[in-house]
Amino acid sequence: MIRTYVGLIIVLALAAVVxxxxxxxSVPSELPYIGQNYAEQGVHDTGSINLVTxxxxxxxxxxxxxEVVVLFSASTAIVLxxxxxxIGAHPTPxxxxxxxTAGVLPGAIVLFGIYIITHGHLSPGGGFPGGAVVASAFxxxxxxxxxxxxQSKMLASIESLAGLTFGxxxxxxxxxxxxxxxxxxxxxxxxxxxxxAGIIPLISLAIGAKVASELSGVFASYRKSGGxx
Amino acid sequence: xSLLAAASIGTGVMMLVAAVAxxxxxxxxxxxxxxxxxxxxASVLFLLMDAPDVAIxxxxxxxxxxxxxFLWGRGKIGGEE
Numbered sequence: 001m002i003r004t005y006v007g008l009i010i011v012l013a014l015a016a017v018v019x020x021x022x023x024x025x026s027v028p029s030e031l032p033y034i035g036q037n038y039a040e041q042g043v044h045d046t047g048s049i050n051l052v053t054x055x056x057x058x059x060x061x062x063x064x065x066x067e068v069v070v071l072f073s074a075s076t077a078i079v080l081x082x083x084x085x086x087i088g089a090h091p092t093p094x095x096x097x098x099x100x101t102a103g104v105l106p107g108a109i110v111l112f113g114i115y116i117i118t119h120g121h122l123s124p125g126g127g128f129p130g131g132a133v134v135a136s137a138f139x140x141x142x143x144x145x146x147x148x149x150x151q152s153k154m155l156a157s158i159e160s161l162a163g164l165t166f167g168x169x170x171x172x173x174x175x176x177x178x179x180x181x182x183x184x185x186x187x188x189x190x191x192x193x194x195x196x197a198g199i200i201p202l203i204s205l206a207i208g209a210k211v212a213s214e215l216s217g218v219f220a221s222y223r224k225s226g227g228x229x
Numbered sequence: 230x231s232l233l234a235a236a237s238i239g240t241g242v243m244m245l246v247a248a249v250a251x252x253x254x255x256x257x258x259x260x261x262x263x264x265x266x267x268x269x270x271a272s273v274l275f276l277l278m279d280a281p282d283v284a285i286x287x288x289x290x291x292x293x294x295x296x297x298x299f300l301w302g303r304g305k306i307g308g309e310e
Contacts (some may be wrong), residue, residue: 007252015245052282092304116285124281132289139297215294222301 047188061181102144109137117208127207135215162210265296
């Protein structure tokens with residue numbers, strides 16, 4: 001009970017802080033220097049219409065590589081813990097609604113995830129959200145059955161291959177243009193086409209495959225960790 | 230006040246009410262679903278603030294995947310508050 005009140009006080013205090021900050025909040029009429037540069041030169045520099053992807057994958061590609069490494073070590077640690085300590089839950093038989101949905105929807109969800117991944121440079125999305133959407137389809141498949149997932153070498157291979165692809169694409173830029181992860185080792189093409197924007201689509205594919213396989217691996221190891229009913 | 234601002238403030242108030250509700254409801258499963266709703270409202274708020282990239286990520290990870298993980302955790306610890 002006391003925990004409820006402490007939580008209530010924390011939530012209300014945070015709300016008070018946010019509300020007190022609202023009157024002073026305004027959108028600046030001019031972007032700061034580097035933001036202005038990205039906004040004006042982004043499409044020309046990278047060929048990507050979606051400037052968020054241009055910044056995340058092209059301008060700050062090294063940071064994204066670091067993020068992928070963080071995600072990799074986190075998922076490896078989770079899988080290791082779940083393998084050593086069986087703290088997963090027993091799968092319970094799904095209700096008929098869940099099992100029917102799990103039979104119908106996953107294909108469409110995977111297709112939507114692949115769309116988000118491959119159109120990251122044209123519309124909102126990219127590797128991380130697309131990969132999460134694909135992984136949620138596998139999660140739905142797992143929810144729709146009460147069996148234990150088997151060993152999968154393919155998941156680990158896809159994950160390693162995707163990480164390797166990201167690194168090698170970086171080194172490709174280093175070999176040919178003298179800059180790690182230079183976007184323009186492939187032509188920028190005409191902005192708006194799916195096959196444009198240099199290596200952004202390839203990196204998005206690599207990130208998407210990596211995120212999807214990592215999250216699916218975590219779900220599967222959680223299921224396995226629970227053991228049979 | 231523009232429609233956009235009104236919608237943003239409405240979503241924010243809804244989030245606040247839901248966050249408080251998640252703390253005071255008795256059943257754990259209701260609290261988990263309400264937390265998922267808070268995430269979904271945050272995703273709508275991001276969309277209203279012209280950040281669709283963040284909104285997609287929040288909707289898929291915050292609203293869908295973490296809710297399911299919480300539900301699995303509830304299945305493990307078994308039930309009530």
